[in-house]
Amino acid sequence: MTFNEDSRLGGGKVKRRGRAAAVGGGAVGVGAIVVFLIAEFTGVDLSGIVGGGDLTQITQRDEAVDAAPECRTGRDANQRVECRMEGAAESLDQYWTSESRSLGIAYTTPDFYLFQDSTDTSCGQASAATGPFYCPPDRAIYLDTAFYDDLQAQYGSSGGPLAQMYVVAHEWGHHVQQLQGAFAQTDRSGTGADSGSVRVELQADCYAGAWVGDAATTEDADGQTFFEPITRAEIADALSAASAVGDDSIQERATGRADPDSFTHGSSEQRQRWFLRGYQQGATSCDTLSIPGSAL
Template structure:
């Protein structure tokens, strides 16, 4: 998506974390590509580290937290800089969910959004660049190392454009909405498989991302200007390429040459694209992945 050059960014939605020295690992929700790959190669399900969080040892807390994008003030800035793009996406997502959440019966609060480099400590353990973007429920925070976007394009085959990048953020923001709904607490995410609870959680977050995109061209800044220009089909294809790139089958095929649906934790490329489009076309109220029969998921 392209920001309107004259849209205004208020700033302060995205923070940057300093580096930390820590041991352990783990992330909750999100893409966590390294975990997928190791699980697929070894045949051992390691995706439990993406579950309840905590239980890992940090040997040094800290790292300064600063405003990630103090110079980002307009949509023109967001079109030119990835950090500013993260700020613009966060402001648009926050405006969208502030209005949409009551329709889902949710009392909405804004998540914290951290950018980091290399590694950082979180309430879910230590995160590294290899973990991929993720949401940590205990922190109610998104964590993104933007170097992942280079990997998304060069290693995983996404087109890597602006909407592909913002789809990742919108997916993690969707996990925050699920946290507010009580979805994480109510869903057994310990199992795997094409219709497992973990897959249903991830597909709903994809659907929520699509719902935001569907409304994004009408979401307004504090001055009543829309954040984005009208969305094109090429830009939608950009987001779909990211959804496809992080499908379980796509990752397994690249890493092992075969696909094992029984080990799925996030959904196939086709499922992830389809649920993103469902949200885009029908809105957030259409994103109930939990009432859909497994063979229709």
């Protein structure tokens, strides 16, 4: 999707997680910092030769800062991926604040973190190889934007702006499911074409489509629409991403064959179909949890 260049981004929806050093155990002198840097870059621990109690423990922790403080308009979102993530988050938040009423849930905004290489979460250590994900205990979305390069180069997606934002909207859909209680009520431990895990993923695809269907009418704080009218080419862009991450597509690229009994996210055809269902019929049409497996 193309952002309306004059739309205004409020900022603050997307944070960037980074690694920071914490030095404890008393006053920190220059010598302690030098020792820390030597250890970091050479692997040689010289802390034993530092006198006094200046350096007793050095730990690393994740810190979050505003990921896009300079992103102010839709023009910025059309040009930079961090700004695009901010714009998508603001639009998604506006949409679900309103649409949640139709689902009967009390909506709250998820945290949304960008990271590079790795980060710690309540769901475990995440790396770029993990791919984008939603962590229910944190009620947060985690994404390394390097995944978008993989989406295009390794998974065969067109990799355009709506393909990128589809990924965010899918994870946002998982947050909506968390608020609905779908995660707690669905057994996601199994695999297979009609397993609970597949049903949850297809519903998140449908929720992503529902947002896209409404996105061109969602407005910023000034009453300006975030996006220009959506084109068929942009919908095809999103569908290419949904197809690229289908279980059958991933398995066929890896092994040359698909095994439906091991599916956890749904086939390419299913993911595209449920995205389109949400796009055409809205979030209330996204019941994948109670229907027969043959209807998935």
